[in-house]
Amino acid sequence: MARLPLTKLLRRVGAGLLVLLLAALGSALLLYPPTYVWRVLVWQNADVEDQFRFAQRTVKAASRASELPVVLDEAAVRQAFVAALPGQALESWLQAQGTLGFVVLRRGQLIYEGYFNGQQRDDPATSFSVAKSVLGTLLDQAIEAGKVSSLDDPVTRYLPELQQRDPRFEAVTLRHLVDMKAGLHYQEFPFLNGDDAKTYYWPDLRELALQHTQVEQAPGQAWLYNNYHPLLIGLVLERRTGMPVAQWLQQQLWQPAGMPAGASWSLDREGGFEKLESGINARTRDFARFGQLFLDQGVALDGRRVLSAAAVRAATSPEGAMPLTHLRPGMYYKHFWWGQQRADGGHDFSARGNFGQFVFVSPANGVVIARNGERYGVPPGQWLRLFEQMADRLGAKPAS
8 A cells, every 4th residue: 555655644644633623622612711711722821920911900009108117137138048048149049049029027127128030129029829818818807897797607698699509508618718628629630621720710700609619528627729719708708898809908908008009909801800819919018018917916007907916816826727737747727828836836827829929927036028939949848948947037036
């Protein structure tokens, strides 16, 4: 039998592959919204430039606000860094790890500030899952304002459609959601059918959360990091406050905390719903100021109380938290915050986001470290050990 010429064979193989790709694309468009398919195929994996791809809702700065007090002590920060990573130089190491912004506060004063890889002080950085810790704060404020009754309320009290679709949702409380223990199904892969892609790129996140969430097991049994949880909390906030979540952020947290620069929250579509699992875009300075608010037990720099001390303790202390000792001894998760128990009986806590976004708070040392980056550079655990060692070195007590 005569053989096909190589060029003709390649053309046939290429045509066959094209037919298969078109068939796969046609099937995907039958199953999923076209905007979702386009985002997954064209935008592909998330990155820090996503803040410029999604529509946004503006969060306005506080009027007559002032910047953090600056009392630079760069030498102390560099010494603390070298003690943690001998043989390295702070700025060159941060640059090499893909850092965008790095801010250190001690006792409410800015002692170090550095920007790298093209980032400037007033450029917004995107938060990824740091936004979850902010969202937990907004829920606490809704409870304190009487908009939501209790963390132990069933989610169906506020989202009755869930119970109508599956009565098992009645056992899921708001506390289960913020602690990542709701028992909802979540599968990162495969591809278009993965929940990571859906909760990030779906063009109607309200519809996704209300119609596509599935109860998999009884709540409270197991911890599973799940991006449907913040979407459901965001829906509760939107309904109970009567305003977009970004507006509630502006009214209850951003302006009362005295943030001197505006921010934004990325949306699923123009005029749509906030990407509650991520998408707060702000300066690294202001992420640090959010951490300082928690270090100061809910009191802003001007003395205004923004959140009760009881709510801060309840959200960040190890009491009642889900232990994550399989990840690291002493680690726990609670209320959309990550915590770490210290050998001396105290604890540190942090908000964390993909590609190395961190707001680290060390109450015992009076230190806050905020880092934004375009990539992790080193594993998350190495960042946390660095922050802990630097905070211990910087210490809480003023130099004599």
